[in-house]
Amino acid sequence: MARVVLFVDLDYFFAQVEEVNNPSLKTMPVVVCVFSGRTMDSGVVSSANYLARRYGVKAGMSIKLAKRLLPQESAVLPVRMSRYVEISRTVMDVLRSFGGVLRVESIDEAVMDVTRVVGGDFDAAYRLASDAKRRVFDETGLTCSVGVGPNWVVAKVAADVSKPNGLKMVRPEEVTDFLHPLAVKALPGVGSKTEKILSEMGIKTLGELDALNYEVLEKVFGTKKALFIHQVVKGVFDEAIVERPPPKQVSKIITLKRNTRDVDDVMQSLANVVSQAAAKLESNGYAASKLGLIVITSTIRTLTRQTEIRPGTGLDETLRILRRMVEEVFGDDENLYVRRVGVRFSGLQKLSGQTKLNVFTES
């Protein structure tokens, strides 16, 4: 039976939740932000609605810059993580109710293998996807975009290109025609660094990437990634979807725009990774008892700090603890510049439904 996979991604998730909560926001630019520190404007944008995106605002951008780009009558709101987690769980439950194998990818994304449910029939899968969109909307008021394809990568790319409120199906025989005109960056795992390397080789599209000799691909990417790309662009990628085992730890790391020893700069990037890692932790139903800071210096040294925390420590308090760790790291070495920074939550405890702690509630 031919594999049939759905990829579901909620549209401008955090910002859309705020719109549903307060419909008067729908007509203005909305950004949801993690406020990271001392001044009123330090922190980053987590999510922007489509009106805000028209002004060039996007996730990861500093609040300062976003405010400069946006008109006066815009909504700049703080994250309400526990609300998003609750809604994420509702969405995942809805998706789970369709049967099939569900793999939760992030707070607002899931992959569904519905091969058995639809008996390998793509038309039936399209109807299921359409039903799933409607059910998600009925239960939460949120729109999502859904891709249907013969593997999770094609399904994801189909969901991405159909955003917002989209539904796109790519049948097995259409895969190469669908992928080849797209920019290389459309492929998961191809970031701006890889894009740049490829661009210098004169390769801009997935079709051009497909025409590349496999040996060259392997030299540039290494075996694992080369094989992945090769199989995807040839339309023969067929990875099985399995539910994820419970995580032992959740970590996330980011490269700074430039090397720095400015605590606020570091906190700015940390705020974004912490909120994403926290979202992941919580949407999987966990609270952490250990909090770790990861710093990679401009000289590629890795430094870590770790401390015990009360499971359920809020986002603001978590950022305060991390700030002290960052200050300590700088204090220990006056020549240290930070290149990459990250967070690690470990010592994970499963939150039982009833005794749900108020994890990452906004304070």
Ligand code: TTP
């Ligand atoms: P995404 O699905 O990447 O973004 P989105 O849902 O806001 O927008 P799109 O319509 O393009 O899917 O991420 C899901 C949520 O994760 C997002 O609403 C907020 C959070 N997030 C961050 O906190 N920081 C980030 O840098 C990104 C990309 C997302």
Ligand code: MG
């Ligand atoms: Mg999304």
Ligand code: MG
């Ligand atoms: Mg997403």
